[in-house]
Amino acid sequence: MTASPSIPGVTEFAFGRLLNPEVVADPLSLTAEGHLMVRVRGEMMSRTDSLLVCSENLETRPLNRRMQGRAVPEVFHRLVSLEGEGHMVLSREHERFFVLQLHRDLCFFVEGFLWALEATLMWDVGQLPGSRGLRDITLVRAVGEGLLALRVPGELVAIKIANERPYRVHIDGFVGWVGNVVPRMERDVPYLHCEGQGAVFVSLPGAGAGGGHAR
Incomplete structure (x- = not known):
């Protein structure tokens, strides 16, 4: 029995849906x-939970936390260092990934939303002012040139902050800021008072699928 021409062969189907990255992939x-x-x-820093596939020739090693630019004995459990030549794919699950390019920007992100970053970026870990003993929001400061990836529950948007126009942002939607x-x-209030100059990243609820690049 001859199959319909619209039905692909197994080999054709497999090689037409490869998850392997292109040679010039970012x-x-x-x-x-x-x-x-x-x-x-060479080297990348990434989380490995929600792992779907991974090259066997990649080696992982733990990262020590950095505070004020220097490594400290405590292990950074969120991220590991990946070394070698290969790739892996992490599931978005019910959230959304966003890949961002830093051009010497100074950014701060809530630790739980940061999923990967290039080794070219400088980073360290700190605490959101006023959160210690209340909600203990850990921040990762990232600066330099390179890519990073965030995973958030909904659409990622930003609110411009100016000296004459501060904002309040709900803690549950607060992702970080630039500037x-x-x-x-x-x-006793579930909001952050944000002032200064720059933009605050906010995750809007209600969007579950897909993801985006901001390049």
Whole structure:
């Protein structure tokens, strides 16, 4: 029995739907379904939970936290260092990945939303002002040239902050900021007071699928 011409052969189907990255692929990119592809050529830093596939020739080693630019003995459990030549794919699950390009920007992101970054970026870990003992929001400061990836529950948007126009942002939607923004947590309210100059990243609820590049 001859199959319909519209039905592909098994080999044709397999090689037409490869998850292997192109030779010139960026270190961080998204699949058509919005999953995160991490391409390693030397070294990358990434989370490994929600792992779908991974090259066997990649080696992982733990990262020590950095505070004020220096390594400290405590292990950074969120991220590991990936070394070698290969790639892996991380599932978006019910959230959305966004790949961002830093051009010497100074950014701060809530630790739980950061999923990967290039080794060319400088980073360290700190605490959101006023959060210690209340909600303990850990931040990662990233600066320099390179790519990073965030995974958030909904659409990623930003609010411009100016000296004459501060904003309040709900803690549950707060992702981080770029520029000279000064967020401050206050007791007994679920909002952050944000002042200064720059933009605050916010995750809007309600969007589940896909992902995006901001390049």
